[in-house]
Amino acid sequence: MQARELGEFxxxxxxxxxxxxxxxxxxxxxxxxxxxxxxxxxxxxxAEGDDLRRQxxxxxxxxxxxxxxxxxxxxxxxxxxxxxxxxxxKSLKLTRREADLLxxxxxxxxxxxxxxxxxxxxxxxxxxxxxxxxxxxxxxRSRLREVGLEEVITVARNQGYGVTATLGGAR
Amino acid sequence: MNDKDSQAxxxxxxxxxxxxxxxxxxxxxxxxxQKWLDANGEEWLRLEVEQMCLEAEDAQHRxxxxxxxxxxxxxxxxxxxxxxxxxxxxxxxxxxxxxxxxQLPLGERYQVSADVEMLEDIVSNWTESLREEMAAAVA
Numbered sequence: 122m123q124a125r126e127l128g129e130f131x132x133x134x135x136x137x138x139x140x141x142x143x144x145x146x147x148x149x150x151x152x153x154x155x156x157x158x159x160x161x162x163x164x165x166x167x168a169e170g171d172d173l174r175r176q177x178x179x180x181x182x183x184x185x186x187x188x189x190x191x192x193x194x195x196x197x198x199x200x201x202x203x204x205x206x207x208x209x210x211k212s213l214k215l216t217r218r219e220a221d222l223l224x225x226x227x228x229x230x231x232x233x234x235x236x237x238x239x240x241x242x243x244x245x246x247x248x249x250x251x252x253x254x255x256x257x258x259x260x261x262r263s264r265l266r267e268v269g270l271e272e273v274i275t276v277a278r279n280q281g282y283g284v285t286a287t288l289g290g291a292r
Numbered sequence: 293m294n295d296k297d298s299q300a301x302x303x304x305x306x307x308x309x310x311x312x313x314x315x316x317x318x319x320x321x322x323x324x325x326q327k328w329l330d331a332n333g334e335e336w337l338r339l340e341v342e343q344m345c346l347e348a349e350d351a352q353h354r355x356x357x358x359x360x361x362x363x364x365x366x367x368x369x370x371x372x373x374x375x376x377x378x379x380x381x382x383x384x385x386x387x388x389x390x391x392x393x394x395q396l397p398l399g400e401r402y403q404v405s406a407d408v409e410m411l412e413d414i415v416s417n418w419t420e421s422l423r424e425e426m427a428a429a430v431a
Contacts (some may be wrong), residue, residue: 139400142392147386153378157358160374163364169371169421183407190403213331 131223142189143236144230150184151232188228197270199224206281213270219261226284233280258282304362311355318348374427375422382415 175192204220225243236254322344329337
C-alpha cells in the first residue's frame, strides 16, 4: 500500500510517461521523415521537391532535438570524447564501439534494429558480421549491469535489438 | 529512359494498377451490397456490408502504401496520396504534442508549443498542395 502511494508522488510517474511520450513522438517524426525522403527521391527536379526538401530539413532538425531530449530524460549521459557513461550517479568507462552503439540505440528508442543495420548505422561499418555485432551487444549488456541498466537493451526475436522507451526497470 | 528503367517503370505500374483494381472491385461490391441492403434491410446483408466496408478500407490502405513504395510523380494519384499520408502523420503528431503540453513541466511546454506551430504550418502547406493537386485532377 505504502509503495503504491510512493509511486504516485508528483513527478515520478510524470517523468516516465513523458519519456514514453517523447519516444512516441520520435517514432512518428521518423516515419514522416522516411515518407518525405522517399517522396523527395522520386520528386527530384520537380517544383514540389524543393519545398519538401526545406520541410524535411526543419523536421529532421526537430527530430534531432527530441532525440537529445529523450537521452536527457532517460538520465543516461554518454560522453563521446572519453566514451564514458553516467547514470544514476554511477560512471562507467566504455569502448568507443560500445559508446557509439548505446548512443545510437538511445537516440532511436522503441525500434528494433538488425545486426546489419546496427553495424552500418551505429558504426558506419558494414563489414562486421552478425556474430560480431551479437558479441558487442552481449558485452555491452553485461557492462551496463554495473550501473543498473541491464534491462535497457532488449532483444526482439526475428527483429533485432532496441532500447525500451522508459528505462522504467532501471530507474 | 533506358530499357532497364522503362521495364522497372512498367513493373511498378503493374503493381500499383493491380492494387487499384482490387480497391475498385471491393468498392463496386460494397456499393451493390449497400443497394441490396437499402432495398431489403435484412440483417445478414448488414453484416456483409460491414465486412465489405472493412475490406474496402484495407484495400485502400494497401493501395496507398503500394503507391508510396512503388509509384512516382508520373502516376496520376501519386501526389494526392503522398500529401494525404504526410497530412495524416503531421496531424497525428500535432494532436499528440498538443495533448501532452498540459502534462509537461513548464520548461518543456515552450519547446512543444514551438513544435506544434512549426508542424501546423507545414501541414497547412501540404493541405494547400493537396487542394491544388485535387483541383488539377478534376480540371
